[in-house]
Amino acid sequence: RPRVLSGIQPTAGSFHLGNYLGAVRQWVALQETHDAFYMVVDLHAITVPQDPQELRANTRLAAAQLLAAGLDPERCTLFVQSHVPEHAQLAWVMNCLTGFGEASRMTQFKDKSAKQGADRASVGLFTYPILQVADILLYQAHEVPVGEDQRQHIELTRDLAERFNGRFGATFTVPKPYILRETAKIYDLQDPSIKMSKSASTPKGLINLLDEPRTTAKKVKSAVTDTDTVIRYDADAKPGVSNLLTIYSTLTGTPVPELERAYEGRMYGALKTDLAEVMVEFVTPFRERTQQYLDDPESLDSILAKGAEKARAVAAETLAQAYDKVGFLPAK
Ligand code: AQP
Numbered sequence: 275r276p277r278v279l280s281g282i283q284p285t286a287g288s289f290h291l292g293n294y295l296g297a298v299r300q301w302v303a304l305q306e307t308h309d310a311f312y313m314v315v316d317l318h319a320i321t322v323p324q325d326p327q328e329l330r331a332n333t334r335l336a337a338a339q340l341l342a343a344g345l346d347p348e349r350c351t352l353f354v355q356s357h358v359p360e361h362a363q364l365a366w367v368m369n370c371l372t373g374f375g376e377a378s379r380m381t382q383f384k385d386k387s388a389k390q391g392a393d394r395a396s397v398g399l400f401t402y403p404i405l406q407v408a409d410i411l412l413y414q415a416h417e418v419p420v421g422e423d424q425r426q427h428i429e430l431t432r433d434l435a436e437r438f439n440g441r442f443g444a445t446f447t448v449p450k451p452y453i454l455r456e457t458a459k460i461y462d463l464q465d466p467s468i469k470m471s472k473s474a475s476t477p478k479g480l481i482n483l484l485d486e487p488r489t490t491a492k493k494v495k496s497a498v499t500d501t502d503t504v505i506r507y508d509a510d511a512k513p514g515v516s517n518l519l520t521i522y523s524t525l526t527g528t529p530v531p532e533l534e535r536a537y538e539g540r541m542y543g544a545l546k547t548d549l550a551e552v553m554v555e556f557v558t559p560f561r562e563r564t565q566q567y568l569d570d571p572e573s574l575d576s577i578l579a580k581g582a583e584k585a586r587a588v589a590a591e592t593l594a595q596a597y598d599k600v601g602f603l604p605a606k
Pocket of ligand 1: 284295421422472474
């Protein structure tokens with residue numbers, strides 16, 4: 275079975291619809307066909323200032339949401355990044371292989387550091403993509419299911435894997451991004467020119483899966499569309515309507531052309547009302563299942579402990595090879 279690896283940050287509490295449709299939904303499908311490793315990336319979460327209590331709570335909350343979304347610990351390896359120390363250890367080696375200019379070109383860092391003010395941004399935020407490189411390479415992942423915003427980081431991973439292999443001999447699998455075109459980028463409901471994101475979206479443009487279903491319905495109904503009246507997919511001319519069609523189509527499994535036919539001659543309001551209902555039907559059981567996992571923290575922690583044990587077995591082997599290749603003396 276080919277291997278996949280991916281991660282999600284525990285920073286925001288609730289996952290948003292972009293996280294779910296762009297990434298987590300694919301994770302659930304891939305556990306059936308791949309040897310799948312998924313993690314809550316708490317090491318990445320501290321690249322911006324965090325509250326320790328909140329981080330702990332949000333890490334459990336992220337794991338609960340992943341299980342509620344359909345990850346099955348019998349079918350995949352689900353763990354918390356900081357439980358596997360090899361991530362930080364390989365990241366150091368990768369840091370030493372990355373050019374300063376190369377890291378400076380990462381657009382996520384440029385965006386996030388600009389928002390914080392360059393002097394406030396941490397060195398951890400700067401090296402965030404290199405930790406991600408280590409995450410992926412440790413598991414010899416063939417594919418990395420992510421949203422479009424992560425493409426550049428996967429490219430960096432490929433470059434560094436090839437550089438390491440070229441310099442020290444074949445060690446790492448060179449991974450490919452796994453990005454589904456349709457859901458690669460879910461847009462903000464109020465400003466469909468930007469991606470839905472916890473940091474850039476306004477509260478009305480961002481659908482948090484754990485929001486009150488009524489709030490979610492309201493946000494869908496007040497989504498920005500355009501002054502035209504035709505319900506048609508055209509990402510350039512009609513980004514708002516197209517985004518709604520993408521969300522609708524993915525959540526119901528109805529192809530977009532079929533939706534276009536069904537809504538021929540109807541108003542935007544009808545589409546929004548129906549999509550609001552679809553969203554409520556999706557988030558209501560999701561919220562309930564998440565709560566059930568949170569109500570039993572011991573079981574949750576034990577799932578994560580078992581996951582970490584499985585992950586460590588793989589990660590330790592890769593790290594040992596990499597340490598040996600770079601010339602570290604074995605610790606006897
Ligand atoms: N709008 C989106 N459309 C499609 N996929 C998306 N992802 C995020 N936003 C969208 C994908 O979600 C996965 C988890 O991402 P993360 O843990 O890195 O979360 P994030 O990037 O911190 O989420 P945000 O909201 O995008 O955060 P900020 O605002 O901090 O940048 C990834 O696979 C990502 O591609």
